[in-house]
Amino acid sequence: MWTAGIAGNALYFDGIGSNVTVLDSNSLDLSNSFTLSAWVIPTVAQNNFTAALSKNSASDHVYFLYATSGSGYCGGSGSPFAGANITGVQEVICSSSGLPLNTWSYLTSTYDGSNLKFYVNGSLSQSIPSNGAIDPSTGTLQIGASFFGEYFNGFIDEVRIYNRALTDTEIQTIYQQAAVTLPFDYSISNSGNLSVNAGSSVTDTISTILVSGVSRAVSFSVSGLPSGATGSFSSTSCSPSCSTVLTVRTSGSTPTGSFPITVSATGGGVTKTTAFTLSVSTAVALVVATPTITPNGGSFSSSVSVSLQSATSGSAIYYTTDGSTPTQSSSLYTGAMTITSSATVNAKAFKSGYNPSAVASASFTNTITGTSSTASYYVGKNGSDSNSCTQARSSNTPKLTINAALACIGTSLGAGANQIVEVAAGVYTETLNQAVTGQTFPTGTSWSAPFTLQAKVGDQVTIRAGGGAGGFNMYLFLPTSANWFVIIQGFIFDGINTGGQFEVGSCCDSPSFIRFQNNELINNMAYHSIFVSRYASNIEILNNKIHGGVFTCTLPNCGGNGFTYPMYVSGNNLLIEGNEVYGFPSFGIHMYNAFNFTEAHNNIVRKNIFHDYGISTNGGVAILLSSGANNTAYNNLIYNATANSEGIRIWDGCNNCSAYSNTIYNVAGVGLAATGGANNSILKNNISFSNGTDTA
DSSP states (O other), X not given: OEEEOSSSEEEXXXXXXXXXXXXXXXGGOOOSXXXXXXXXXXXXXXXXXXXXXXXXXXXXXXXXXXXXXXXXXXXXXXXXXEEEEETTEEEEEXXXXXXXXXXXXXXXXXXXSSEEEEEETTEEEEEEEOOSOBOOOOSOEEESOBTTBOOOEEEEEEEEEESSOOOHHHHHHHHHHHHTTXXXXXXXXESOOEEEETTOEEEEEEEEEEEESSOOOEEEXXXXXXXXXXXXXXXXXXXXXXXXXXXXXXXXXXXXXEEEEEEEEEETTEEEEEEEEEEEEOOOOOBXXXXXXXXXXXXXXXXXXXXXXXXXXXXXXXXXSXXXXXXXXXXXXXXXXXXXXXXXXXXXXXXXXXXXXXXXXXXXXXXXXXXXXXOSEEXXXXXXXXXXXXXXXXXXXXXXXXXXXXXXXXXXXXXXXXXXXXXXXXXXXXXXEHHHHOOOXXXXXBTTBOEEEEEOXXXXXXXXXXXXXXXXXXXXXXXXXXXXXXXXXXXXXXXXXXXXXXXXXXXXXXXXXXXXXXXXXXXXXXXXXXXXXXXXXXXXXXXXXXXXXXXXXXXXXXXXXXXXXXXXXXXXXOEEESOEXXXXXXXXXXXXXXXXXXOOOSOEEESOEEEEEOOSTTOOXXXXXXXXXXXXXXXXXXXXEOTTOEEEEEOTXXXXXXXXXXXXXEESSEEEEEOTTSTTOEEESXXXXXXXXXXX
């Protein structure tokens, strides 16, 4: 019976025996691909098979499109399905839900030789991999029935069969063209009931399926949440068919029990709801994971980098280095810290809504210095120089200035043996320039009994002398001609107000055995950052970082070409190791004795990193060995230099000097060179590449 259809007229099928039969033809004998589609209106609820179209064989059907399914198919849901016999095997693909009654639905199935797909109302419902040829058939094509009967009850319109697979866009376009005459409708569902412990969160997927008409945007809302609970959607609106994720967050105060929750979707003049039950249980006490300390204690020489980590995301770690139990008033961990003295590191993690972690502990021992975390005298911003030296032995009553604490040690040679002055966090605007203070620096007696001036582990301690401080933050030369055995470690030297940062030795004399380590030199301005005079020996410059500032010479006798250098060294038996130097315009290490080319002997430059330098027009050299004898540079890394800069150069006047096992790359000038006037130079086992000239 003809009646009004989705486009023009449609046929009514009584579900008893009415169907349309089309004789076989070549155009219906599909082989490698197809598209099957039809608009259908089921008018009676079905729990068995009803065919929209079926191409039959002598005993079966070879491709088919069904409005409803029966037992054994599609999980018994009664949903529409389609399929084909491909290389002798029947492949079936189902929709996720049944069709609504008395409403037009557009069913489509495609096969492209690789995938079998099923669409409802222009939206992809399912796709499965499949390949092979469609079985041949000389049987009839039936509309509203199949070889097995399976009569459809309702209306069918716009039956189409293509010998190719239409694209998603083509299918959606066909649907939209016809659906404009249909009222907008959709269904909504959720993924099931939820259970959660108070103080935690849980999610539910909210899905919408376009039932009829052209898709329009719908907005989501939730109601029925218990007190202390909130709900949010991953997408507050979408156009069916689509989905969003509802996250329900509860607090510790959310009451226990079962609560009916309703999710509403509203759009296009249509509101739909879906409901589920939220079950809230008593809050479970959550505990932050105990931090891990890496390395977990042990012995070290010079220094050790220590990192902390908790497996609980979003937790904050607080730590101490004196063996006490950390609280949230202790030092906050923000990154790897460097320990230079023996210490017991305790760490504890905290997070809002959680119980704090247990305390993690690790003990570290400095085997060289034998220092401990207990200082001899303390300096802090909570102190006063009117506190006596006896009072300054407690961190609760420290000296206010570093010079005041140094004065407590004594001036006789070796008076500082095994003594430590520890400086707490803060900016100290005083100079340690002996030419200004006239104060003799404390000394030790050996590397087993040194004097140590150190920043408190984990604290940021800055030495920033005021303007007119004699040109240096720290200038050491008293007592002269002596073996000091002094360690200076852990500070930030800020040269914004001064010329130089750290100088050892005067024009005519110098101390020896000083270890300058684990410091950072910033705002390097009008003189060399580190200067070691020609009379100095056995000076160790270890694991420092030097960067920032203009490096522009404004003081007398600071070098050539108008620039200052991160390190200008003229002494003997020096060890320069593990430093990172960058952002300088000219030379990085300038090893040179302008007074006598025969000095500056037996110095070692190793394991340093120089990068991103040479901003001056004339360029510079990361490591210049230019006077003395038996100086060696090895295992250094040098990269990224501009202008006419070079990596390593052995210059006239440096005899029996060598450079080996260094890596140099991306240097605009020469990577590695030895000048003819440098006698018996050795260059071996270096890696030099991607430079202006790799070797010369």
